[in-house]
Amino acid sequence: MSPGSGIMAAEIEILKSISYFSGLSTEELNSITKFISKKTTERGEIILLEGEPSVEVYFIVSGAVKLFKTSAEGKEQILNIVRQWESFGDVAVFDGALNPAGAQAMVPTMLYSIRRNDIEAILREHPQVSRNVIQVLVSQVRHSMSLVEDLSFKHVIDRVAKILLEYAGDGSGNRPRLTQQEMAAMVGTAREMIGRSLKSLEEEGVIRLDRHRVVITDNEALKELAGANA
Amino acid sequence: MLDMPRIEIEKCNGCGLCVGVCRCGALVLIESVISIITTYECHWCTDCELICPTGAITCPFEIVIE
Ligand code: SF4
Ligand code: SF4
Numbered sequence: 001m002s003p004g005s006g007i008m009a010a011e012i013e014i015l016k017s018i019s020y021f022s023g024l025s026t027e028e029l030n031s032i033t034k035f036i037s038k039k040t041t042e043r044g045e046i047i048l049l050e051g052e053p054s055v056e057v058y059f060i061v062s063g064a065v066k067l068f069k070t071s072a073e074g075k076e077q078i079l080n081i082v083r084q085w086e087s088f089g090d091v092a093v094f095d096g097a098l099n100p101a102g103a104q105a106m107v108p109t110m111l112y113s114i115r116r117n118d119i120e121a122i123l124r125e126h127p128q129v130s131r132n133v134i135q136v137l138v139s140q141v142r143h144s145m146s147l148v149e150d151l152s153f154k155h156v157i158d159r160v161a162k163i164l165l166e167y168a169g170d171g172s173g174n175r176p177r178l179t180q181q182e183m184a185a186m187v188g189t190a191r192e193m194i195g196r197s198l199k200s201l202e203e204e205g206v207i208r209l210d211r212h213r214v215v216i217t218d219n220e221a222l223k224e225l226a227g228a229n230a
Numbered sequence: 231m232l233d234m235p236r237i238e239i240e241k242c243n244g245c246g247l248c249v250g251v252c253r254c255g256a257l258v259l260i261e262s263v264i265s266i267i268t269t270y271e272c273h274w275c276t277d278c279e280l281i282c283p284t285g286a287i288t289c290p291f292e293i294v295i296e
Contacts, residue, residue, distance in 0.1 A: 043250060043251065063247070063250070064247055064251075064281050081280060081281065083283055084283075106247075106250070106251050106277070106280075106281055107247055107250030107251050107281065108250055164293050167293045168293045168294060168295045169292070169293065169294055169295075170294065170295065171292070171294040173292070175292070175293065177290035177291060177292050177293075178290055178291055178293065179279065179288045179289060179290045179291070180276060180279070180289070180291075181279070181285070181288070182290075191280070195276070208296075209274075211233075211272075211273060211274045212233050212274045212289065212290070212291055212292060213291065213292050213293075213294055214291045214292070214293045214294070215294055215295075215296050216293070216294065216295045216296060217296050219295055
């Protein structure tokens with residue numbers, strides 16, 4: 001056994017778990033390991049910049065990465081949290097255009113990456129990878145579609161306003177508390193939309209976020225918003 | 231008693247992501263089990279809830295009328 005073979009076996013185990021490479025034989029995975037680069041990032045490190053070209057697809061071996069867009073006013077909208085075994089950066093690699101979103105490590109993160117030319121070679125060699133990539137991209141499209149729907153058609157803020165009114169109490173602890181996840185489920189939106197809605201309401205002076213409290217500061221304005229969607 | 235994010239230990243898989251994301255050092259893994267330290271440094275950023283893959287940690291909001 002050569003000294004490198006243990007490392008290689010570990011790499012193959014990791015590749016097996018990555019969605020892009022599921023269903024490949026050990027032999028096939030073995031031939032892919034030579035294309036892999038490794039990178040570790042600190043918490044908060046920017047991995048991809050929105051609007052910049054990208055030449056690599058990234059796979060998360062451990063940690064988590066957020067994908068986000070920044071508006072002209074500097075407001076951040078989280079599009080997705082990418083987790084272990086998932087990929088990002090694929091869109092710009094496959095269409096050769098610029099990154100549609102930025103990517104930032106939320107915790108210390110270990111990444112594998114493969115360059116565009118190498119990915120193309122892998123796709124040619126292994127039709128199973130093409131099928132996997134279709135699955136991966138389709139689920140990304142679905143997630144984006146639901147965000148687009150929320151951003152453009154539905155009045156998420158109005159419905160958040162309605163929920164806040166329904167669950168408002170006098171602070172004596174007699175009303176159930178709500179997580180952003182629960183609010184999202186009630187409103188029928190992605191969790192990513194709730195943080196943004198609460199921030200907008202705060203900027204409009206309708207509520208104040210006071211640590212774990214949402215304090216309604218302008219009940220009438222909130223009612224008006226909620227009524228707009230009654 | 232200061233409110234802190236809630237933990238359901240049965241759901242925790244010990245991955246440590248919340249510990250990595252928390253800026254205030256409120257979260258610690260002890261023998262792969264998450265626990266939380268009460269601290270005023272926690273400003274309810276909800277990042278721990280956002281990153282937790284199993285829903286073991288949540289930051290519920292109390293909604294009150296001023
Ligand atoms: S809410 Fe933020 S500061 Fe508080 S424990 Fe969670 S990650 Fe840490
Ligand atoms: S992120 Fe969730 S599952 Fe992982 S250690 Fe923290 S509480 Fe447990």
